[in-house]
Amino acid sequence: MKLTTSKLPHKAKLLAIAITAGLFSSTAVQAAGELNIYNWSDYMDQAVLDKFSKKYDVKVTYDTYDSNETLLSKLKSGVTGYDVAVPGDYMVKILIDEDLLEKIEGSKLSNYKNIKSELKDVYYDPGHQYSVPYQTGTTSFVVDTDVYKGDINSLDMLFNPPEELKGKINMFRDVNNVINAALRYKGFEICNNNREELKQVNDLLIEAKQNWQSIASDGAKEMLITGDVALSMAWNGMALQARLEKPSLQYAYPKENMTAWADNLVVLKGSKNIENAKLFLNFMLEPENAAAISNVTGYTPGVVGADQYLVAEFKGAPEFTLPEGNPTPQFVPPCSPEVVKFYDRIWTNLLR
Numbered sequence: 449m450k451l452t453t454s455k456l457p458h459k460a461k462l463l464a465i466a467i468t469a470g471l472f473s474s475t476a477v478q479a480a481g482e483l484n485i486y487n488w489s490d491y492m493d494q495a496v497l498d499k500f501s502k503k504y505d506v507k508v509t510y511d512t513y514d515s516n517e518t519l520l521s522k523l524k525s526g527v528t529g530y531d532v533a534v535p536g537d538y539m540v541k542i543l544i545d546e547d548l549l550e551k552i553e554g555s556k557l558s559n560y561k562n563i564k565s566e567l568k569d570v571y572y573d574p575g576h577q578y579s580v581p582y583q584t585g586t587t588s589f590v591v592d593t594d595v596y597k598g599d600i601n602s603l604d605m606l607f608n609p610p611e612e613l614k615g616k617i618n619m620f621r622d623v624n625n626v627i628n629a630a631l632r633y634k635g636f637e638i639c640n641n642n643r644e645e646l647k648q649v650n651d652l653l654i655e656a657k658q659n660w661q662s663i664a665s666d667g668a669k670e671m672l673i674t675g676d677v678a679l680s681m682a683w684n685g686m687a688l689q690a691r692l693e694k695p696s697l698q699y700a701y702p703k704e705n706m707t708a709w710a711d712n713l714v715v716l717k718g719s720k721n722i723e724n725a726k727l728f729l730n731f732m733l734e735p736e737n738a739a740a741i742s743n744v745t746g747y748t749p750g751v752v753g754a755d756q757y758l759v760a761e762f763k764g765a766p767e768f769t770l771p772e773g774n775p776t777p778q779f780v781p782p783c784s785p786e787v788v789k790f791y792d793r794i795w796t797n798l799l800r
Contacts, residue, residue: 480505483724486519486530486716487512489666491583493744500731506724514666515622523548523716531719532728537710538624538782540579541572549578550715552726559733562751567710571781579712580729581750583741585684586777587625587707594696595678601771603633603702605679607656614659618672618680621665623795625681625707626653628780632704639783641790650794657798672697683709684767685746692761699767701774708777710750 483500485492489512501508511530513519516539524546535543543549554560554576567581591600596612606629609617619626630652631638636645661677669690671677682690687699713732715725731737738749739757748768749758762768770777783791 481721481724482507482509483721483728484509484529484531485511485728486522486533488534488711489514491534491711491741491745493740496732496737496740499737500728503731504724504727506727517623520546520548528718529720530716531721531725533714533716534582534711535579535714537570537572537712537779540712540714542782543714544573544578548717550717550719550722550725551577552579552715552729553577554580554729557726557730557733559730559751562733562735562753564750564752567750570710571779573712579714580733582711582713582732583685583745583747584708584710584750585747587620587681587683587709588687588700588702590672590680590682590687590690590697590699592672592675592678592694592696593698600698600700601702602700603629603704605700605702606681607633607652609659609679613679615661616678617660618662618664618668618677619660620668620681621663622681623791624780626663626798627791627794628707629681632702632706635704638778638780639787641784641787643790646790646794650797653794653798663799683747685748688746688761688765688767691767701771703774705775706777708779710779711747 483506485508487510492510497508497510500506513522516536519533519535520539520542523543540549557580560576560580563576563581567584568576570576573579589606591605591613593600595616596610598610605613606617606619627649628638630649631645634645634648634652636642636649662671668680668682669686672680672682672690673694682699684699687697691697691699713729715722715729719725732741733751735749735751735753736757738751739754742749742754742762743757743759746767
């Protein structure tokens with residue numbers, strides 16, 4: 449996932465608020481009580497939370513984290529009190545395996561029928577026993593075409609950049625996204641434990657680091673807009689947000705492929721408000737509510753019927769239009785513990 453760092457233009461937010469505000473009058477069984485949500489930063493519309501709170505008489509408390517790994521670490525350390533979280537696809541699988549989620553039987557929710565067909569048979573949670581979709585997108589990078597005017601659709605931009613981009617590159621502070629990009633660039637399989645190939649990846653990253661300015665996820669969009677960097681890894685929604693503020697920014701579709709992801713709503717093990725959590729998951733499967741989130745994050749809703757509520761900036765946006773002939777973006781299941789250890793060593797070495 450993906451972490452968003454800002455919101456769409458003011459008119460988009462106004463539309464999102466108008467959509468949600470107009471639905472406050474719908475009737476529903478009152479639930480009352482509390483709900484504690486743990487989510488990525490800037491990945492929610494307050495108007496949607498207010499709508500849910502008013503509709504069900506539920507007091508909502510909202511807290512944030514900055515990565516899937518932070519979420520996992522918090523939960524494994526024994527942190528409690530949260531009811532709902534928003535892990536990425538591979539992290540849902542890990543949390544299920546670690547017995548850190550409540551079984552919700554998502555297919556029994558009344559709005560389950562709204563989930564997009566391509567998101568119903570997912571590798572990480574067959575039958576949606578533990579999760580329902582939230583937002584989807586891809587991970588690639590953005591280039592300022594005022595700085596570099598050549599073809600940007602190759603991972604060369606990250607690992608063997610042209611002179612115009614050297615020293616002006618930001619990479620995500622994300623072990624999986626960075627190492628998986630390096631594996632694709634080298635033509636190696638993702639999640640393999642071939643020591644020679646992983647050594648080559650390690651060497652590639654150490655060499656490429658000389659051309660990078662920073663390794664950061666927070667603030668990446670702002671660095672692109674201000675010109676502090678001319679290239680940054682990006683999620684497509686973040687790329688859309690950035691381009692709307694600086695039209696020279698272009699989202700790349702590397703020929704070596706890119707990562708697809710799906711963030712999901714889950715109920716955490718030990719939740720004290722399970723029924724309210726299920727109400728919230730069902731609420732977020734309503735097209736109007738899913739679209740309202742997309743209108744402030746820039747990502748794609750996971751339900752059908754939401755498109756009619758999306759702001760105009762989404763229609764035909766290049767950040768959501770895969771060029772003809774490009775490989776289909778790749779979901780990446782969690783790697784084995786052995787591979788994760790190798791990744792961690794490479795990452796630690798890179799950050800020294």
